[in-house]
Amino acid sequence: MPLLTALVVIPVVAAVIVLLLPRRRPELPLPIGVGLSVLPLALAGYLFAAFQGGTAEFQFVTRAAWYAPWGISWYLGVDGISLPMVVLTALLVPLALAASGMILRRTREFVAAILLLEAGLIGAFLALDLFMFFVFFEAILIPMYFIIGLWGGERRIYAAVKFFLYTAFGSALLLAGIIAMAVIHSRETGALSFAFEDLAALDLGHTTELWLFAAFALAFAIKVPLFPLHTWLPDAHVEAPTGGSVLLAGVLLKLGTYGLIRFNLGLFPQASVDAVPVLTVLAVIGIVYGAVVAIVQPDLKKLVAYSSVSHLGFIVLGTFALTSAGLQGGVIQNVNHGITTGALFLLVGMIYDRRHTKQIADFGGLAKVMPVYAGFFLFTAFASMGLPALNGFVGEFLVLVGSYPAVPVGAIVGAVGVVLAAIYLLWAYERVFTGEPTLPENKALIDLRPREVAVLAPLAVLMLLLGLYPRILLDKIEPSTEAVLDHIETVTGYVAPEPSRPEHLLAEVSG
Amino acid sequence: MTFPQIDWLAIGPELVLAVGAAAVLLLDVTLRPAFPRLGGLAAMAMAAGIGLAIWQWMAWVPAAGQPLPFGGMVVADRLASSGRLLVLVVAALGLATGWSLLAAQGRRAAEALALMLLGTAGFSLMVSTPHLVMMFLGLEIGSLSLYLLAGFSRRERRSDEAAIKYFLLGGLASAVFIYGVSLLFAGTGHLDLGGQGHLLEGTIITTPAVIILGLALVIVGLSFKVSAAPFHSWAPDVYQGAPAGFTGFLAASAKVGGFLALVRILVTAFGPMSADWEPIIAVVATLSMVIGSLGAIVQDDVRRLLAYSGVAHAGFILTGVMAGGQEAASTVWFYLAVYVVQVLGAFAVVAAVSGPESAGSPLSAYRGLSRRSPYLAATFSVLLLGMAGLPLTSGFVAKFGVFQAAWTAGFGWLVVVAVLTSVIALYLYLRVIVAMYMGEAEEDLPLPGTGSDWVPGVAVFATLLFGLLPGPLLDFASHASPL
Numbered sequence: 001m002p003l004l005t006a007l008v009v010i011p012v013v014a015a016v017i018v019l020l021l022p023r024r025r026p027e028l029p030l031p032i033g034v035g036l037s038v039l040p041l042a043l044a045g046y047l048f049a050a051f052q053g054g055t056a057e058f059q060f061v062t063r064a065a066w067y068a069p070w071g072i073s074w075y076l077g078v079d080g081i082s083l084p085m086v087v088l089t090a091l092l093v094p095l096a097l098a099a100s101g102m103i104l105r106r107t108r109e110f111v112a113a114i115l116l117l118e119a120g121l122i123g124a125f126l127a128l129d130l131f132m133f134f135v136f137f138e139a140i141l142i143p144m145y146f147i148i149g150l151w152g153g154e155r156r157i158y159a160a161v162k163f164f165l166y167t168a169f170g171s172a173l174l175l176a177g178i179i180a181m182a183v184i185h186s187r188e189t190g191a192l193s194f195a196f197e198d199l200a201a202l203d204l205g206h207t208t209e210l211w212l213f214a215a216f217a218l219a220f221a222i223k224v225p226l227f228p229l230h231t232w233l234p235d236a237h238v239e240a241p242t243g244g245s246v247l248l249a250g251v252l253l254k255l256g257t258y259g260l261i262r263f264n265l266g267l268f269p270q271a272s273v274d275a276v277p278v279l280t281v282l283a284v285i286g287i288v289y290g291a292v293v294a295i296v297q298p299d300l301k302k303l304v305a306y307s308s309v310s311h312l313g314f315i316v317l318g319t320f321a322l323t324s325a326g327l328q329g330g331v332i333q334n335v336n337h338g339i340t341t342g343a344l345f346l347l348v349g350m351i352y353d354r355r356h357t358k359q360i361a362d363f364g365g366l367a368k369v370m371p372v373y374a375g376f377f378l379f380t381a382f383a384s385m386g387l388p389a390l391n392g393f394v395g396e397f398l399v400l401v402g403s404y405p406a407v408p409v410g411a412i413v414g415a416v417g418v419v420l421a422a423i424y425l426l427w428a429y430e431r432v433f434t435g436e437p438t439l440p441e442n443k444a445l446i447d448l449r450p451r452e453v454a455v456l457a458p459l460a461v462l463m464l465l466l467g468l469y470p471r472i473l474l475d476k477i478e479p480s481t482e483a484v485l486d487h488i489e490t491v492t493g494y495v496a497p498e499p500s501r502p503e504h505l506l507a508e509v510s511g
Numbered sequence: 512m513t514f515p516q517i518d519w520l521a522i523g524p525e526l527v528l529a530v531g532a533a534a535v536l537l538l539d540v541t542l543r544p545a546f547p548r549l550g551g552l553a554a555m556a557m558a559a560g561i562g563l564a565i566w567q568w569m570a571w572v573p574a575a576g577q578p579l580p581f582g583g584m585v586v587a588d589r590l591a592s593s594g595r596l597l598v599l600v601v602a603a604l605g606l607a608t609g610w611s612l613l614a615a616q617g618r619r620a621a622e623a624l625a626l627m628l629l630g631t632a633g634f635s636l637m638v639s640t641p642h643l644v645m646m647f648l649g650l651e652i653g654s655l656s657l658y659l660l661a662g663f664s665r666r667e668r669r670s671d672e673a674a675i676k677y678f679l680l681g682g683l684a685s686a687v688f689i690y691g692v693s694l695l696f697a698g699t700g701h702l703d704l705g706g707q708g709h710l711l712e713g714t715i716i717t718t719p720a721v722i723i724l725g726l727a728l729v730i731v732g733l734s735f736k737v738s739a740a741p742f743h744s745w746a747p748d749v750y751q752g753a754p755a756g757f758t759g760f761l762a763a764s765a766k767v768g769g770f771l772a773l774v775r776i777l778v779t780a781f782g783p784m785s786a787d788w789e790p791i792i793a794v795v796a797t798l799s800m801v802i803g804s805l806g807a808i809v810q811d812d813v814r815r816l817l818a819y820s821g822v823a824h825a826g827f828i829l830t831g832v833m834a835g836g837q838e839a840a841s842t843v844w845f846y847l848a849v850y851v852v853q854v855l856g857a858f859a860v861v862a863a864v865s866g867p868e869s870a871g872s873p874l875s876a877y878r879g880l881s882r883r884s885p886y887l888a889a890t891f892s893v894l895l896l897g898m899a900g901l902p903l904t905s906g907f908v909a910k911f912g913v914f915q916a917a918w919t920a921g922f923g924w925l926v927v928v929a930v931l932t933s934v935i936a937l938y939l940y941l942r943v944i945v946a947m948y949m950g951e952a953e954e955d956l957p958l959p960g961t962g963s964d965w966v967p968g969v970a971v972f973a974t975l976l977f978g979l980l981p982g983p984l985l986d987f988a989s990h991a992s993p994l
Contacts, residue, residue, distance in 0.1 A: 067982045135902035149949050157949050168937050172930035183918045
């Protein structure tokens with residue numbers, strides 16, 4: 001079986017295996033699920049190692065006709081933009097599962113839902129046929145809907161339905177847009193096709209291109225979520241179980257930013273250039289709004305959720321600066337945010353498991369009773385707010401440097417978000433961890449167990465690694481982002497004002 | 512004088528079904544066999560019909576210009592044979608779902624069996640005739656059987672109400688249909704689609720008003736039968752009141768007959784007049800999708816909900832009709848094939864949850880179904896997601912085919928309406944799933960069951976199989992062309 005097909009199929013098989021476990025052994029599904037999800041991780045690791053840097057070509061391409069008269073094929077491939085996302089997904093799934101020990105009801109179904117979600121996510125990142133992309137993009141709603149609706153908090157049903165309908169609305173127009181492109185392809189060439197490169201080669205005409213850009217952008221903006229389409233996110237996050245939140249913030253939202261980069265920039269270059277002001281404004285509003293709302297949240301999980309709105313705004317800002325530094329920053333920030341926010345949700349989940357509350361006011365002085373926990377939290381918070389030498393810094397720095405020459409006001413206002421991030425994270429840290437523990441419940445808390453440390457440690461290592469040596473990722477990302485920008489330049493003649501080369505800058509900052 | 516060519520095999524499926532119905536009735540009064548034997552006989556008649564339809568599909572290589580069997584009363588094309596196949600599959604699944612209901616009817620079981628067989632014969636005829644009067648006969652034979660089946664229960668008063676309502680409105684619809692046929696005859700001088708088509712192609716008609724009016728009335732009549740808005744008002748009451756074991760058959764068979772007849776009329780004889788009927792179909796399609804999706808939101812009975820979902824689906828199917836020509840026939844056939852199996856499976860679940868003779872299935876009865884019967888809850892969920900058209904199910908492929916064909920034909924706006932209403936419709940399917948998985952049952956009564964629990968399983972299998980690998984069925988559908 002081709003490597004990429006295996007990456008999609010193995011989680012499905014694993015889900016079936018988990019579902020077939022005996023009902024009477026509720027302790028089995030979780031460890032077996034974690035064990036099985038290491039397989040895709042190993043494959044993803046191999047993929048990362050075997051991936052050739054220095055070329056923008058899609059690699060490991062596999063293609064088989066699915067229904068030839070409609071021009072649809074099982075068509076997968078990986079490039080520098082999708083590679084980090086695939087690895088991130090494969091990494092977060094075992095951790096999300098390992099942190100789901102509190103799921104006691106219907107464990108089999110929960111593990112299976114997470115594994116199916118993994119298959120859908122990896123499939124969506126790898127799909128080079130827009131029909132297949134849509135199938136994955138839409139299919140992941142089903143497991144996520146059940147994850148929130150069955151294992152979520154009190155208002156889980158409301159949150160699950162809202163999540164489903166919001167995103168389904170976006171993808172409905174995406175479907176119409178995809179069909180329209182295939183029909184245009186058939187008018188130009190006589191045959192339907194959904195293959196990415198075929199559709200990218202179409203001459204759409206300016207008006208059509210703008211409409212299609214809007215349809216795609218709406219679907220992805222809801223997913224990101226871009227202000228003002230973000231209202232489903234806090235509900236979904238707060239109600240989702242820890243494992244669900246980790247994957248929701250860590251990977252699912254990235255489908256939106258990934259879609260904007262791959263499809264909006266790739267298929268509609270002229271419209272992308274035209275849309276720069278609109279998307280920059282929305283991104284900047286999202287950065288500031290998300291951060292300001294995060295500051296005043298009394299609920300720790302909601303705080304992290306709103307911080308996602310803010311961070312994802314950075315990614316969109318960098319992407320639509322259309323500069324190499326900005327776009328690279330966007331792609332790498334996709335990964336960074338997945339790691340740091342994934343870790344933050346895991347941390348919130350760990351304290352929730354102990355205290356069954358997420359209210360900041362219910363804590364205080366935890367650093368005294370749970371020093372290891374406090375250490376991990378502070379480290380992750382530093383990474384999230386972009387402290388130099390940690391991963392968040394690299395992404396935000398590239399985004400700001402990349403967007404300043406192109407959209408200076410956007411970059412300046414966006415930089416405020418970095419300051420605000422420090423405020424909401426450090427203030428939350430202060431209220432939760434510093435001082436003396438006052439409440440008796442907090443005095444008896446147990447520090448992190450070895451298993452929990454094992455879940456957090458890989459993420460912490462990555463935060464440091466990607467902060468100190470981002471080249472391991474950037475080298476693989478750069479050719480692909482350059483190719484996207486070259487494509488825009490050849491089609492539209494638009495060249496965004498570039499800062500000096502990003503690696504020089506990076507060399508200056510990280511020594 | 513020339514005698515019409517008698518080709519018994521051309522009406523093989525209908526013959527088998529009619530003979531089966533007669534045999535069931537006669538055996539019942541002479542030998543008085545136990546129900547399973549009578550039911551077995553009916554099942555064998557349906558199986559033989561399926562066999563004959565498959566034979567017809569393989570043997571009839573479409574060729575224009577051949578003399579039609581029975582002097583032009585039947586047509587030997589693949590839309591006919593594939594349509595018959597669909598009608599018969601619906602009947603077979605319907606019989607399976609209604610089995611325990613039939614068995615409980617005692618001596619009346621033979622009547623119901625005969626009605627199912629005759630109704631199937633009627634719709635089977637309806638999809639395989641190019642002659643409008645014959646089509647009307649098929650429609651009436653089928654519809655009359657359905658009216659009686661809707662009112663078959665003697666215990667439920669709502670069943671009587673459903674039957675009367677269905678009969679009165681259905682009779683009106685038939686009258687509208689036949690009036691339209693008479694206007695078409697007045698305008699063209701022909702009752703068969705072939706003759707009408709020749710006339711329309713060969714002549715410059717200066718005043719086609721009477722033809723357009725006739726066509727409009729025919730469309731209205733058939734829209735009643737397939738429960739397309741705004742002619743859908745009977746459907747929720749009838750689906751709710753009819754015995755649960757028969758509702759799926761009732762809902763599915765009328766849709767197959769009505770839609771395939773509509774496709775035959777619109778794409779063969781009146782294909783050249785597409786500019787005249789497209790606005791009518793577009794309006795009916797839009798109304799159906801919008802009213803069906805919005806109307807379902809406020810329903811608290813699963814059967815009414817499925818009825819409104821059926822209205823919305825009628826709209827999606829009509830969107831496929833807009834494609835015109837061969838594309839319309841194949842996409843509509845594929846959509847119907849996918850949808851009727853889901854509907855039958857869904858009503859099999861309804862019958863199992865509420866009891867096969869029950870009238871009404873309040874949504875509250877589905878709360879916590881996932882604990883009372885994980886199998887039924889899981890199958891129902893897959894079928895509902897299939898109806899919602901989510902990827903990996905055949906429902907998505909069917910919708911995709913319809914959208915793609917309609918967009919190719921230049922009706923992008925209709926596709927946009929369709930995708931947006933399908934999101935609204937998603938909510939209604941989610942409501943049921945929420946009730947089943949996230950609601951708590953009020954009381955843990957055992958489920959009535961139907962004894963035919965394999966029906967939803969088969970429907971789920973088909974839904975997933977043709978969702979993942981639709982190629983063969985799409986190829987099959989692409990041959991379903993009218994002569």
